[in-house]
Amino acid sequence: MQKMQNVVVNVNGQILTPEQASVSVFDRSYLYGDSLYEVARTYKGKPLFLHEHLLRMKRSAELCHMALDQPLEIYQKEMQRTLEAFLSLPGQAAVEAYIRIVLSRGIGKIGFGLNCLLSPTQYTIIVQPLNPPSDEQFEKGFRFRVVDRLRNDSRALDPAMKSGNYLNNLLAYLEATNDGFDDALLCNSEGHITEGTTFNIFYARNGIIATPPLDIGILHGLTRHAVIETARQLGYWVREVRFSKERLYEADEVFMTSTIKEVFPVTQVDNSHTSPGPITKKLRDAFRSRVPEWLNA
């Protein structure tokens, strides 16, 4: 394994270097992707929406028939402790952090039967330098391909559950980048846009903002939620509606939201081009300006 700089890992409460951090090959995360995860980021060294991320992890656990048998505060405390170990590395105090928690059902005999663990018995927390897109990238925006691959149907595997089963997203990503795009958008079987591989999607037309509704089968994005709320505060009409890819082609502005990329312009969808627009910029700025308020909430 190539040496990873400035990365701190916590495995079941033990702070380790990345090279030391491992799981058994009998861990169900390795065998079945039978795990959940969340990703948070810091602002000035403080993690944003950490409790909300853990609440979402709890909802993921319910969707996955996994019983969290210890209070969320334990995970929150361990994430904080790992973050502090990261921030105390030489030169890291000024760097923002990416914080990932993975929760696995843990080690069991191979097979589902008899010994299927209901509670997670393994967790890993990874803290590493945040690598957000630059202002230059903001001006360029992202170029997205609406891929043929469908988003997982929520009746089969609910995208609202943030799990270790990530191949649907990964394969969509590979298909889009293989066509020269930055990333992928996925439709459902009715041809409606759902979300991207790791982000929610919005468009604006004639001053009205639209984004797919939660019940279409998407991740309940925390940034998505905060942006909708912020936009409404600013007086925008935000519609949560089903739409096909053509609506993105015709939009005045397209943007995506995610924990890491906040509000970010999409300047190409398939063969249709736009520029980073005023609503996208206004929402990005408004989102950022509200961060201190959320951190102190």
Next chain:
Amino acid sequence: MQKMQNVVVNVNGQILTPEQASVSVFDRSYLYGDSLYEVARTYKGKPLFLHEHLLRMKRSAELCHMALDQPLEIYQKEMQRTLEAFLSLPGQAAVEAYIRIVLSRGIGKIGFGLNCLLSPTQYTIIVQPLNPPSDEQFEKGFRFRVVDRLRNDSRALDPAMKSGNYLNNLLAYLEATNDGFDDALLCNSEGHITEGTTFNIFYARNGIIATPPLDIGILHGLTRHAVIETARQLGYWVREVRFSKERLYEADEVFMTSTIKEVFPVTQVDNSHTSPGPITKKLRDAFRSRVPEWLNA
């Protein structure tokens, strides 16, 4: 980790005890379920269809945009070598073996971008005692629930790809066993039966055998294939057709096929009961009687 008896593990060519065998938490199998697998079994110490399992792994790799950059013979040789280590354990020579290979894209930085590995860089082979169902269990048969959860749509995540994304199957299993059943059958969004969590499904009515077609989006079961071929040799008409769960309720016999369980009777589907029937028994016996021929092919 509880001590596992009589289990041999091979991680990237190194033979290890189960307790020693681990992968990095940065392995994509752990983070994304970004891995493939196959399971074979032995008859009198010889693995059946090993080459066919590896050919299927190669097809899974294509579906997963993973390039196998070393010849399948390397994996086959390592599986044989691990099997021999298992058989040389005290008292194991008389025991049949379960052989699992897991192939992972390996370690990369978190995120899809930039460093997305196209070839697998990590593999694990696990050999342990086979635990097939007993003759007594054969007489009782399995009790299956047709669960509400749908099978993954092949346009989202193709069930023909045997991957480390196994939550769809696992959640179906948990839902069925929670209702007191042994295992689950899954339908597609049109209400057609597809397959079970780890097996293919058949029924017989009026002497005619039926099973869902491959293009409905199911695993291309090697035992399924061998059983269809064997049944046709015996003069049965085998239809590969779409059908809803009601056809299983009305069937004379229902049976499942898998590498480990071969041909096995299903004596209950939801609230509908049958007994292990003559066709099921005849096919199980015929399958077993052909094993020496296949082993020498």
